[in-house]
Amino acid sequence: MLEEVVLKDLVSHSEWQARCELAALYRLIAHFRMTDLIDTHISVRVPNEPNHFLINRYGVLFDHMKASDLVKIDHDGNIVGEYDQGKNVNRAGFVIHSAIHHARPEINCVIHTHTADGMAVSTQKNGLLPLTQHALKFYGCLSYHAYEGVALSLEERERLVADLGQNHAMVLYNHGLLSAGESVGAAFHTLYFLERACQAQIKAQSAGAELIYPSEAVCAHTAQQFADEDTPEYVQMVWEAALTLIASQAEDYCS
Structure with a gap:
């Protein structure tokens, strides 16, 4: 407990809040069973430190x-700050x-x-595939990146960024x-x-029945509806609602 209190005192208030929010996100990803033991990762840019992320x-x-x-850490993978020395990073x-984070300064979180x-x-x-309303949120704005093996090569970063584009x-x-977002x-x-x-796609395909595809016009219309309705206010409301699912853990994850 002493180490945790010292860390909170060593970092800025904004960094500590970012740490708490990111820890909450990790736990929500676990809550929705989207984990892979200790692998996969989520990052958040440190407020007021554009070249550092958690x-x-x-x-x-x-x-x-x-x-x-x-x-x-910084964009070169160096651990920043004495308080994080000795911790391992994937x-x-x-x-x-x-x-x-380096190529898209407006992006503050990557999952x-x-x-x-x-x-x-x-x-x-x-x-x-454009099979469901959920899938149509990504119609015309979903990127793809070819597999190059485990992402250990720094050279792959340019191709990742190029493939993501502005999506x-x-x-x-x-x-x-x-996924990436401003928050x-x-x-x-x-x-x-x-x-x-x-x-939904995997379940629909596994049923073996003939699939129904909406028309291209409907797909484009629905994608625009999502673009119009997914305002920062709505997204924040969703996030705050999701946090109630792990509200009993707040004292633990923000420590």
Whole structure:
């Protein structure tokens, strides 16, 4: 407990709040069963420090994540601050997240997952299909990145960024899913819809029945409806509602 109190006293108030919010997001991802033991990762840019971001301490389960478990690193993967020295960071997490944080200054949160349904869709040549309302949120604005092996090469960062473009969601072929947002809530909201769309697609395909596809006009119309309705106020309302699911853990994750 002493170490946690000291850490809170060592960092700025805004960084500590970011750590608490990110720890909460890790636990929500665990709540919705979108984890892969200690692998996959979520990052948040440190407020007022554009070249630094927080990421998980490698080896901690998502449903155990605390603000003090997070590690502040720079875009070169260096651990910033004496208080985080000695903590391990997943190199693949650094490569993927540093690429997006560096190239997209408006992006403050990046989530990467290896869910069964996300990976299943990532193996399909046509990717996410316009089968459900959830999937139509991504119609015309979902990126794809070819598999290059475990993301350990710094050279892959340029291709990741180029493939993501100006979108906020991407399927990593043969790998998993990725979402990015201006806020923690926005990244969570995007990933939640993307994951649900993948779940629905795999279930629909497994039924073996002929599938119904909306017309292109309806797909485009629905995508625009989502773009119009997903305001920052709405996304924040969703995020605050989601936090009530783990409200009993707040004292623990913000420590």
